[in-house]
Amino acid sequence: MEFRDSDLALQPTFGDILYRLVVAILARASLVLVACMMVGILSDRGVAPYLATAGWCFGFVAAFMVGHALRAERGASLAEAGDHYALAFLNYGIAFVAFVAFELVGTATPA
DSSP: OOOOHHHHOOOOOHHHHHHHHHHHHHHHHHHHHHHHHHHHHHSSSOSHHHHHHHHHHHHHHHHHHHHHHHHHHHTTOHHHHHHHHHHHHHHHHHHHHHHHHHHHHHHHSOO
16 A cells, blocks of 8 residues: 555644634734834824724625635535635634724823
């Protein structure tokens, strides 16, 4: 019995894929937060408006990716649909982190 390299390669589990997505969300969200802080420090408006804008933008991109995923799913291209769903999850995660940071900044500043 002969073994090929493809027979020996392990396929990633759902937990592996979810772990990679969460790590990617945290890494990219931290870059977005740093960019918002840099722009907020350089401007006179503070960080909060830029965090809200980043949250809305990433949320819209995620909704756009869900639309593409649904279109690919209807076209029976399941691999492409899975990629689009993963990108939508990634963008929704970044938007969530931006909105949480926006709320934390909003509650930290005295009225």
